[in-house]
Amino acid sequence: xxxxxxxxxxxxxxxxxxxxxxxxxxxxxxxxxxxxxxLGLTRFLTPEAAISILNRSIxxxxxxxxxxxxxxxxxxxxxxxxxxxxxxxxxSVIMNGEPSMIIPAILAxxxxxxxxxxxxxxxxxxxxxxxxxxxxxxxxVIQGCLASFYTSFSGRVPSEFQFFAYGEVSGLPFxxxxxxxxxxxxxxxxxxxxxxxxxxxxxxxxxxARAAGIKTARVVVAAHIICSLCAALAGLYLASRLKSGSPxxxxxxxxxxxxxxxxxxxxxVLSGGRGGIWGTTAGVVIFSLIDSIFNLAGIDAFAKQxxxxxxxxxxxxxxxxxxxxxxx
Amino acid sequence: MSGPAPAIEMxxxxxxxxxxxxxxxxxxxxxxxxxxxxxGENGAGKSTLMKVLSGxxxxxxxxxxxxxxEHHFKHPMDALQAGISIIYQEFSLxxxxxxxxxxxxxxxxxxxxxxxxxxxxxxARRVIALFGPSHHIKPDTVVSDLDVASQQLVEIAKAxxxxxxxxxxxxxxxxxxxxxxxxxxxxxxxxKKSGVAVxxxxxxxxxxxxxxDRVTVLKDGAxxxxxxxxxxxxxxxHAMVGRDIGDYYAxxxxxxxxxxxxxxxxxxxxxxxxxxxxxxxxxxxAGFAGLQGAGRVALAMALFGASPFTRGEVxxxxxxxxxxxxxxxxxxxxxxxxxxxxxxxxxxMQSVSDxxxxxxxxxxxxxxxxxxxxxxxxxxMNRLLEQVxxxxxxxxxxxxxxxxxxxxxxxxxxxxxxxxKLLIFIEPTRGIDVNxxxxxxxxxxxxxxKGTAIMMVSSDLPEVLGTADRIFVMRxxxxxxxxxxxxxxxxxxxxxxxxxxxxxxxx
Numbered sequence: 144x145x146x147x148x149x150x151x152x153x154x155x156x157x158x159x160x161x162x163x164x165x166x167x168x169x170x171x172x173x174x175x176x177x178x179x180x181x182l183g184l185t186r187f188l189t190p191e192a193a194i195s196i197l198n199r200s201i202x203x204x205x206x207x208x209x210x211x212x213x214x215x216x217x218x219x220x221x222x223x224x225x226x227x228x229x230x231x232x233x234x235s236v237i238m239n240g241e242p243s244m245i246i247p248a249i250l251a252x253x254x255x256x257x258x259x260x261x262x263x264x265x266x267x268x269x270x271x272x273x274x275x276x277x278x279x280x281x282x283x284v285i286q287g288c289l290a291s292f293y294t295s296f297s298g299r300v301p302s303e304f305q306f307f308a309y310g311e312v313s314g315l316p317f318x319x320x321x322x323x324x325x326x327x328x329x330x331x332x333x334x335x336x337x338x339x340x341x342x343x344x345x346x347x348x349x350x351x352a353r354a355a356g357i358k359t360a361r362v363v364v365a366a367h368i369i370c371s372l373c374a375a376l377a378g379l380y381l382a383s384r385l386k387s388g389s390p391x392x393x394x395x396x397x398x399x400x401x402x403x404x405x406x407x408x409x410x411x412v413l414s415g416g417r418g419g420i421w422g423t424t425a426g427v428v429i430f431s432l433i434d435s436i437f438n439l440a441g442i443d444a445f446a447k448q449x450x451x452x453x454x455x456x457x458x459x460x461x462x463x464x465x466x467x468x469x470x471x
Numbered sequence: 472m473s474g475p476a477p478a479i480e481m482x483x484x485x486x487x488x489x490x491x492x493x494x495x496x497x498x499x500x501x502x503x504x505x506x507x508x509x510x511g512e513n514g515a516g517k518s519t520l521m522k523v524l525s526g527x528x529x530x531x532x533x534x535x536x537x538x539x540x541e542h543h544f545k546h547p548m549d550a551l552q553a554g555i556s557i558i559y560q561e562f563s564l565x566x567x568x569x570x571x572x573x574x575x576x577x578x579x580x581x582x583x584x585x586x587x588x589x590x591x592x593x594x595a596r597r598v599i600a601l602f603g604p605s606h607h608i609k610p611d612t613v614v615s616d617l618d619v620a621s622q623q624l625v626e627i628a629k630a631x632x633x634x635x636x637x638x639x640x641x642x643x644x645x646x647x648x649x650x651x652x653x654x655x656x657x658x659x660x661x662x663k664k665s666g667v668a669v670x671x672x673x674x675x676x677x678x679x680x681x682x683x684d685r686v687t688v689l690k691d692g693a694x695x696x697x698x699x700x701x702x703x704x705x706x707x708x709h710a711m712v713g714r715d716i717g718d719y720y721a722x723x724x725x726x727x728x729x730x731x732x733x734x735x736x737x738x739x740x741x742x743x744x745x746x747x748x749x750x751x752x753x754x755x756x757a758g759f760a761g762l763q764g765a766g767r768v769a770l771a772m773a774l775f776g777a778s779p780f781t782r783g784e785v786x787x788x789x790x791x792x793x794x795x796x797x798x799x800x801x802x803x804x805x806x807x808x809x810x811x812x813x814x815x816x817x818x819x820m821q822s823v824s825d826x827x828x829x830x831x832x833x834x835x836x837x838x839x840x841x842x843x844x845x846x847x848x849x850x851x852m853n854r855l856l857e858q859v860x861x862x863x864x865x866x867x868x869x870x871x872x873x874x875x876x877x878x879x880x881x882x883x884x885x886x887x888x889x890x891x892k893l894l895i896f897i898e899p900t901r902g903i904d905v906n907x908x909x910x911x912x913x914x915x916x917x918x919x920x921k922g923t924a925i926m927m928v929s930s931d932l933p934e935v936l937g938t939a940d941r942i943f944v945m946r947x948x949x950x951x952x953x954x955x956x957x958x959x960x961x962x963x964x965x966x967x968x969x970x971x972x973x974x975x976x977x978x
Contacts, residue, residue, distance in 0.1 A: 335586055337579045340568075344576055347565035354563055355577030356548045417567040 163462060164410045164425040171432040178439050187439060194316065200431040201308075201318045202227070202377040203401055204424070207409075208322075208329050209373025210402040211423045212366040215333075216346045217415025218267055218274040220367065222282035223374040223402060226259050227393030229285050230378025235298030235388030242301045252375045259285070260371030264364030282399070289390045296387040308384035318380055325373070329420040342366060346415030374398070404451075405430050408458045429454075476539060478503045478668035479555070479637045484523055484533035493519045494530070495693045501637065501668040506659060508679045508701075509672045511689035512711055512904040517672050520689070521639050524670075525557045526550035537636070556630035557639040564614050564622055571595040571610035574629045598628040602661050606654075620651035627658055631667075638662060639670040644678060645901075648763030648930065649964070656681060674905065676704035711905055719909050720937035721916035723956050728754045729940070733924035734774070734792070734893055739783025743769040744948045747783065751893065756915060756925040758939025760932060761967045766948040767928045768810070771895045774926075775807045776800040788892050801830060806886030810898035810928075812875065816882050819871035823863050826870045827852045827884045834889070847888035855884040859914055876900075876907025883914060894918060895926045900934060912938050932960055 179187045186192065206223050213220040230252040237248035259281060266277035310317040333339035344352040345362045353359050377398065382388050393399075405426030411418025433454065437447040477500035486494040494516050501507040511517050522528045524535065526544030535542050537553050544550045564573050571591040572579075580590045595610035608621055617625065623643060630638050640659070644652045659682055662669055671682060679686055680701055687697040688710040696710045708719075730753035739747045744766050751757050759767045772778045774785065776794030785792045787803055794800040797807070809815035817826055828841070828849060835844040842849045853866050859880045863873055870878060879899065886894055896915065900908040915938065919925050929935050935942055936958065944952040944966040952966035 336584060337581055337586055340572060340579050340586060341577070343568055343572075344565055347567055348563070351563040351565060352577065354547060356551070357577045416565065 164408070164422040167408065167458065167461075168425040168429055171429045171436075175432045175436050175439075178436050182439060184439060187435070194319065196431045196435050197428065198316050198319055199434065200427050201316075201322050202381050202396065203398060203405065203430065204322045204427045205325060205373050205377040205380065206398045206402040207405045207423050207427055208325050208420060209370035210406050211329065211409075211411055211418070211420055212342065213274075213370040214346075214403070214406050214411050214413060215342050215415055215418060216363050216366040217349070217413075218363060218366065219278065219403065219413070220263060220370045220374075221275065221278040221399050222259060222263060222285060223370065223377075224393035224397065224399035225282045225285040225289065226256065226371055226374040227378040227381060227396070227398055228388075228390050229289050229393075230255055230375040231382035231385075231392055232289060232293050232297050232388035232390050234379050235300055235382045236293075238298060238300055238304060240299040240301050242303045245301065245304050248304075249379060252379055253372060256372040256375030257368055259375075260368035261364060263371065264360075264367035267367070268360035268363050286394070293388075293390045296385075296389050298388050300382055300386045300388075305383050305386060307380055318383075321376075321380075325376070326420055326424055333419055338362075338365070343416055346417075348416070401430070404455045408455060410462060412462070477501060477536075478538060479524070479670075480536045480539075481520070481524065482534050482536075484520065484530045484535075486519055486523060486528060486530050493692050494523070497533070497689070497692070497694055499670075499687055499694070501670050503636070503666045503668050504663055505684045506663055506669045506671050506682050508683035508686045509670055509689065510674070510679065510686060510707055510711055511695075512906060515689040515711075516692040517689055518641070519692075521557060521641065521670070521672070524550065524637075524639065525555055551633065554634060554636035555639070556633055556635035556637070557641065558623070558626050558630060558643060559641050564626060566615035567613065569611050569613055570599075570608055570617075570625050570628075573614055573625055574598065574610075574632050576629070594632060595628070598632045599624070601631060601665070602628070602658055618651070619646050620654045623647070623651075623655060624658060627662070631662070631665075635667065637668045637670065639672070641672045642674065643671075644673070644675065649967075650762060652678075676707060679707060680704060708905070719912070720934075721912045724755050724916075724919060724940045728920055730754045730922060733788055734926075735784075735786045736774075737784040739773070739780040739785055739793075740948075741769075741773055741779065741781045743778070744773060744780070747950055749943060749950060749953070751924045751926060753892075753922045753924050754919050755940040756919050756927055756938055758935035758942045759926065759928045759945060760935045760942055760963050761945035761951070763930065765945040765967065767945050768897060769948065770945065771807060771897055771926065771928050774800070774893075775805055775895060777807075798834075801834065801889065804890070804892035805895065806830075806889065806891040806893070807895040808879065808882050808886070808897060808899060810901060812878055812882065812902075817870055817878060820869055822867045823856060823861060823870045823873065823881055824849055824852050824866040826881055827856055827866075827888065830885050831888045852884065852888060855887050856881060859884050859887070860910065874907060875903040876910055879903060879911055880914060883918070887918075891923060893924045893926065895928070897928045898930060899927060900929075900931065908934075932963060936960060936963070 176188060179185065206227065210220060210223065233255055234248040234252045237251055238244045263278050263281055266272045266281070267274050306317060308318055312320055333342060341352070341357050341362045344355070344357060345359045349359050378393065381392050385392065406418070406423050407413065408429060409418065409422030409424070409426035411422055433451060434447065437450070480500040482498050484494050484497040485492070497516070497520055499509070499520065509517055519528065523530045526547045526549050529545070535544070542549070542553055544553070565576065574595050575591050580587045592610045599606060599608050602624060606624055608617065608624065614622055614625060627638070643655055647655060659669060659671070671678070673679060683701050685697070685699055686701055686707060688695045688707060690711065732750050733753045734751040737748050747770060759770065761767050769778065773780045776796045776799050779795050780793055787805065790803070792803055794803065813819065818829065828844070828847065831844040831846040832841060834846065847855070856866055861873070861877050861880045861884065863877060870881060873881070899915070900911050903911065915925055915927070927935065927939060940956050942954040942956070942958055942963060943950055944954070944963055946967055946969055951969070954962065
C-alpha cells in the first residue's frame with residue numbers, strides 16, 4: 144500500500160506566502176521606527192502617534208474592507224470613489240444642520256449603497272458585464288448625477304454628527320472604533336459563516352460553486368452590496384469630518400484605486416478566492432505608515448506618490464514570484 | 472443480467488443536439504457494489520450519457536431509474552440529491568480551501584448561523600478514514616498543498632460524504648502517475664466493498680482488466696457491445712475502434728533507416744537532473760519512460776533550453792548544444808511539442824495556419840511580411856498542414872474547433888517548416904482518441920524516416936513500448952536503464968521504480 148503522506152509535497156513556501164502581509168507590515172513598522180529614531184523624533188513613537196497614524200486612514204479602511212468582499216468573489220468595484228462623494232453629499236444635504244435628520248440621512252446613504260451595490264451585482268451576474276466595465280459605468284453615472292446637482296460643498300452636518308469623526312470614547316477616536324468593529328464583523332462573516340464560505344467558493348471557482356448548489360449570482364450581488372455599503376459609510380465619515388458634503392471628496396482621495404491597491408498589498412488575489420480582511424487591514428496600515436514615513440523624512444508629495452506606485456507593484460510581484468500563479 | 476437489482480438503470484436514452492444524434496437508444500445499468508466500465512473513443516457519447524445521468528442534459532427519450540424508482544432530473548442538484556456523484560477529469564476542488572471546506576462545499580453545517588468547524592472536521596476525518604489508515608490527510612490541509620492523488624481522494628470523499636449511491640469516474644487516472652493510480656484503484660475497491668455502484672469511464676485497458684466487473688462499449692452514440700464479464704483487451708479495443716489493432720502502432724525502424732548520431736549528451740545535469748549520458752541517432756524514435764517526477768520532462772526542457780543544463784556536454788549534429796533558452800535551441804534545430812497543447816502550444820483563437828506559422832514568424836525579422844517568412848510562406852504552410860493530414864474545413868478557421876489529434880498534427884507542421892534535427896514529443900497523444908493516436912504514431916515514424924531524431928516522453932507505457940526503437944527509463948533525475956524494442960512492461964516498471972528484486976507482476 145502506498146502512503147499518501149509520503150507523496151505530499153512540502154509546503155513551507157505556501158505558508159510563507161500566506162503570511163506575507165504580516166511580514167510587509169512588520170517591515171513598514173521597522174522602517175517607520177528607524178526613520179523616527181534616526182531623526183530623533185521619538186515623540187512619533189508614542190501610542191498617541193500610532194492612533195493618529197491609524198486615524199488618517201479611516202475612510203480608506205472602510206472602503207477597502209468592502210472592496211475585499213468584491214475582490215474575493217473575483218469581481219472588483221471602481222464605483223466606490225464617486226459613491227463616497229454621493230453618500231457624503233446626500234447625508235449632508237438631508238441633515239442640513241438639523242440633528243433630528245441624522246437618522247434619516249444615515250438611512251438614505253445606506254439605501255443608496257444598497258441600490259448601487261445591487262445594480263453593480265446585477266449588471267455583473269445577470270447581464271454578464273465585465274466587473275471593471277460595469278462598475279466604471281456605474282461610477283460615471285453617479286458622478287454625472289452628482290455633478291448636475293451639486294458643484295461645491297452642499298448641506299451642513301450638525302455638530303452632533305461630527306462626533307463620528309471627532310468624538311472619542313475612552314481615549315480612542317470613535318471613528319477608529321467603528322472601523323475596528325467593521326473589520327471584526329467582516330472577519331466573523333468571512334471566517335465563520337456559510338456566507339463567508341460561499342464568498343471564497345464563488346471566487347475560487349464559480350462553476351464548482353454552482354455545481355455544489357450555491358446560488359452564485361446571489362453571492363456576487365451580496366458581496367457588491369457589502370462593498371457599496373462600506374463606501375457609503377466612508378462617505379458618512381467624510382461628511383462628518385469635513386462638516387459638509389463635498390461632491391469630489393471620493394475621487395480626490397482616489398478611494399477606488401487606493402482601496403484596490405491596499406487589498407492587493409494585503410495578499411488578496413485579483414482572480415478571487417484567496418485572501419482576507421486581515422491582509423487588507425495590514426495593507427491599509429502599511430499605506431498609512433508609508434505616508435507617515437515620508438512626512439517624517441520631509442519628502443514631497445510627488446515622490447511619495449512614486450514610492451506608493453513602486454510599492455504596490457513590488458508587493459504584487461512579490462506574491463507572484465512567491466506563488467508562481469496568476470496573481471494580478 | 473444476474474446479481475442484485477441495479478442501483479442505476481438507464482433505458483432507451485436518446486439525445487440530439489441541433490439535429491445531430493449524440494445518443495441513440497442507449498441502455499446502461501450498474502448494480503450496488505459493482506464496477507461497470509464505460510469505454511469508447513472520444514466523441515462516442517460517453518460524456519453526453521453521463522451528463523444526462525447527472526442532470527446537466529435532459530434526454531429526448533428514455534428513462535433513468537434509481538433503485539427501481541424513475542427520476543426526471545431538471546437540474547444537476549436533483550441528481551446529486553438522488554445520490555449520483557460525478558468525479559470529472561478536471562477536479563472540481565477549490566485549491567485555496569481546506570479539505571473539510573471542500574468536502575462540505577455549499578452545504579456547511581451551521582449552528583446559530585456559525586459554520587460548525589468541529590462537525591466538518593469529524594465528518595471529514597470519518598470519510599477519509601473509510602479509505603484505510605494509510606491516507607493521512609488532515610481536514611484542515613489546504614487542497615493545493617496536496618498531491619494529485621490525495622486531491623482525488625478528497626474528491627471521492629466528497630462524493631461519499633454526500634451519500635452517493637452511484638459514483639461516476641470520468642478518466643480518473645488521466646493526471647495520475649503509476650503509484651498514484653494504485654492508490655486510486657484501492658479507493659475504487661473500497662467504494663465497491665461499501666456497496667457503491669461505480670461507473671468507470673476510461674480508455675485504458677489495464678484499468679478495465681484490473682477493476683471492472685462488466686464493460687460496455689459506446690460507439691457513435693450507441694452501445695456497440697456490452698460484456699457481462701471482462702474479455703481480453705484486444706476484444707474491447709476492437710469494439711471501440713471497429714478495426715484490428717495490428718497496425719495501431721507504426722513499425723520499428725529498419726536497420727538502414729538509422730543514421731549517424733544526432734544528439735550526444737555527456738554527464739549533463741542541473742538541479743533536477745544528474746549525470747545524463749546518451750546518444751540519439753537520426754531516424755530513430757527514443758522513448759523515455761519513468762514515473763511522474765522522474766525527470767523525463769525536465770530532461771526535455773533542459774535539451775530545449777527552457778530550464779537549461781548547468782553542467783556536462785551536449786552536442787547536436789556535432790555542434791555544442793548547451794542552450795540557455797528555447798530560442799537558441801529552436802535556431803539550432805530542436806522542436807518541442809508540449810504535453811499540455813492548449814496551455815503551452817496553441818493560440819486557440821488564431822487560425823490553424825497562423826498556429827502553424829507561429830515559430831517561423833517568431834524567428835523571422837519583425838519588419839517582414841507575416842505571410843512569407845524565410846522559412847515558409849503561408850501557402851507552403853497550408854501544404855505542410857495537408858501533408859501531415861490536418862483535417863479542417865478551412866485552415867483559416869480558429870484552431871480551437873479542431874480535434875486534439877488534428878491540433879497535434881498542426882503543431883508538427885509548425886516544426887516541419889523549420890526542418891528540425893531533433894523533435895521532442897511530450898505526451899504526444901494525451902487527450903487524443905484511439906483512431907487519431909494511430910495517426911500520430913505513424914506520423915512520428917514518417918518524420919523519423921526522413922532523418923529526424925525523435926525523443927518521445929510519455930506516461931502511457933504501452934505507447935512507448937509500441938512506438939520507440941529504444942526505451943530509456945528515468946528515475947530520480949537519472950537514467951536508470953536503456954532497453955531495446957520488445958522489452959516487457961514489467962522490466963521497464965522495475966527499472967522505473969528501482970524494485971529490481973520484487974515480483975514481475977508488480978507492473
